[in-house]
Amino acid sequence: MKYAALPIKLFSLISGRLRVKKIEITNLSFFMKLFLLSIVVGSIGYILISDRENIFTVRGETENITIVFSNDNLNQWDLSDATLLLDITAPDDLVTLPIDSFFMPNVDTTARVVIRNQESKPSQLIITLESDGKSVGEIETADKVIQLPRYAEITIDINQSRVLPLDGYIRVGEDVGLGVDSLLLSGEVSIVEKQFFREERYVATEHKLDTGDRVELHNSVDIDSLAKAKGFIRITSSNPLAFTIHGEAKAVKVHRLGSNSYHITPSIWPRITNDPIIAAFSSLLAIIFLLLEFADLIGKLLFSPRTADEKDDESSSIAKKP
Amino acid sequence: MKRIIYALQWLVISFSIHAADDLKLTLVEPQFKEKYSSNVPVSGRVISGVMMRSIKSTNQFFIDLPTLETETICFRVQSKDGTYFSSNEYKITDKGFAGKISPEYPTQYQDILEGFNASELALLAFVGSCSEKKLNNVLVSSRSNETSPGFVVILVSSGRSDVFLSALAANGKRKSLKCKRLIKGKRTAYDTECSVKVKDLVLGTNELSIIRRKGGRMLPSVKFNVIVSS
Numbered sequence: 001m002k003y004a005a006l007p008i009k010l011f012s013l014i015s016g017r018l019r020v021k022k023i024e025i026t027n028l029s030f031f032m033k034l035f036l037l038s039i040v041v042g043s044i045g046y047i048l049i050s051d052r053e054n055i056f057t058v059r060g061e062t063e064n065i066t067i068v069f070s071n072d073n074l075n076q077w078d079l080s081d082a083t084l085l086l087d088i089t090a091p092d093d094l095v096t097l098p099i100d101s102f103f104m105p106n107v108d109t110t111a112r113v114v115i116r117n118q119e120s121k122p123s124q125l126i127i128t129l130e131s132d133g134k135s136v137g138e139i140e141t142a143d144k145v146i147q148l149p150r151y152a153e154i155t156i157d158i159n160q161s162r163v164l165p166l167d168g169y170i171r172v173g174e175d176v177g178l179g180v181d182s183l184l185l186s187g188e189v190s191i192v193e194k195q196f197f198r199e200e201r202y203v204a205t206e207h208k209l210d211t212g213d214r215v216e217l218h219n220s221v222d223i224d225s226l227a228k229a230k231g232f233i234r235i236t237s238s239n240p241l242a243f244t245i246h247g248e249a250k251a252v253k254v255h256r257l258g259s260n261s262y263h264i265t266p267s268i269w270p271r272i273t274n275d276p277i278i279a280a281f282s283s284l285l286a287i288i289f290l291l292l293e294f295a296d297l298i299g300k301l302l303f304s305p306r307t308a309d310e311k312d313d314e315s316s317s318i319a320k321k322p
Numbered sequence: 323m324k325r326i327i328y329a330l331q332w333l334v335i336s337f338s339i340h341a342a343d344d345l346k347l348t349l350v351e352p353q354f355k356e357k358y359s360s361n362v363p364v365s366g367r368v369i370s371g372v373m374m375r376s377i378k379s380t381n382q383f384f385i386d387l388p389t390l391e392t393e394t395i396c397f398r399v400q401s402k403d404g405t406y407f408s409s410n411e412y413k414i415t416d417k418g419f420a421g422k423i424s425p426e427y428p429t430q431y432q433d434i435l436e437g438f439n440a441s442e443l444a445l446l447a448f449v450g451s452c453s454e455k456k457l458n459n460v461l462v463s464s465r466s467n468e469t470s471p472g473f474v475v476i477l478v479s480s481g482r483s484d485v486f487l488s489a490l491a492a493n494g495k496r497k498s499l500k501c502k503r504l505i506k507g508k509r510t511a512y513d514t515e516c517s518v519k520v521k522d523l524v525l526g527t528n529e530l531s532i533i534r535r536k537g538g539r540m541l542p543s544v545k546f547n548v549i550v551s552s
Contacts, residue, residue: 130484175508177508179483181537
């Protein structure tokens with residue numbers, strides 16, 4: 001409410017000062033007050049809208065997830081007991097990987113991870129790897145290293161829980177279309193924002209995702225530039241893929257069926273309630289207004305010149321005296 | 323003397339350009355069929371477009387027409403996001419003509435079509451009626467008369483499967499190429515782009531097939547012919 005009264009106060013201050021032009025010292029005081037007010041209001045505005053470091057977290061359940069790998073060492077996947085297909089023209093030539101087989105991707109390799117539920121059989125995890133380079137990466141087993149070609153498909157029967165760590169450019173879900181059979185099922189986006197001066201953080205925005213959404217972290221709202229993120233997929237039998245992704249970004253882009261894609265960005269309103277600097281400045285502004293109002297009142301009482309009526313009253317009272 | 327030769331050359335060139343402009347594919351039915359909305363029905367075909375990339379994307383489309391025995395061709399245009407779709411049959415007036423020809427295209431969405439970038443609009447021209455279920459002989463289309471040489475692009479509605487293009491190379495061996503999944507934006511009408519080098523295609527009929535793998539299984543391959551005439 002105190003902010004709503006700001007323009008009224010400013011107007012009354014200015015119009016009041018314009019009426020009283022007689023005393024030079026009052027004009028000086030008016031500009032001093034205006035200057036002080038401008039500094040405080042400007043500071044609040046700057047703190048309110050200035051760029052902050054935001055950590056975006058996307059978590060939920062999905063049937064598919066896509067990652068373009070970075071060169072981080074986090075990207076090592078345990079592929080024990082997995083089946084490997086290396087040549088699409090020979091789909092029956094499969095290689096079964098032994099226990100302690102680890103996949104190490106090359107930079108910019110794309111991995112599409114899809115879960116396939118089968119009736120009366122364990123669910124299957126299907127990982128498709130492809131690269132514009134010569135190889136998608138390599139698989140290290142206890143006794144050899146398998147150099148992979150530009151395309152490879154890995155199938156894992158989910159008999160036990162697995163965790164696949166991720167570091168790179170991540171997309172969750174697929175946009176609904178003809179032949180699409182795996183989607184994002186549910187999820188939420190939360191934005192954790194850094195306070196203006198302190199290292200502490202607060203939850204700035206929370207946003208629910210719908211089934212069928214496609215979600216990406218972006219570096220900018222204006223241009224299509226994916227932000228790097230870290231996260232993991234937790235795979236358990238007969239369940240969809242549980243994922244958590246964290247990344248420093250500017251927005252989360254959501255592609256939703258039946259509407260244009262939109263961005264989720266941090267709102268400035270949680271800053272007012274959560275950032276102590278803004279709360280302090282707001283209190284300061286309120287105190288300044290109070291003091292200005294008080295000073296204005298005192299000034300009127302002590303220094304305002306008497307009107308003609310007041311003078312007449314005074315002279316008539318003197319004349320009446322015996 | 324040189325001036326006369328230049329003038330004659332100019333006359334010949336301008337005459338040939340105007341002659342090509344006048345010779346257009348005309349619509350079989352007077353009513354042009356097109357739709358633009360948020361829920362346009364998408365064609366169920368796997369092949370959504372076969373085209374040469376153009377240097378400048380305009381709304382004047384061209385079809386590389388070979389000498390054909392049939393009189394009718396079908397020309398389809400659809401946007402990747404599924405908002406625009408047109409499908410019309412055309413009559414070939416001059417059966418002896420071979421080369422790039424612009425079909426009659428009285429669209430009321432010119433600005434919208436020009437707004438789609440190179441990968442956002444698929445053109446598909448094929449010999450025969452639009453109602454034919456099987457795609458046999460496909461012609462190469464383009465969004466302008468000035469095409470960038472190098473590749474013929476095949477746009478595929480794969481249902482998010484892994485797609486490979488199998489083509490018979492000039493040396494007689496069959497070659498499999500991995501196609502590229504389109505990532506950006508909505509992919510309602512098609513989601514994959516296969517590029518085949520023009521030098522790998524022969525003048526005349528080229529047998530191509532689309533191989534798809536999804537969820538650990540092979541899907542039936544889609545065979546079709548691409549006819550290159552120039």
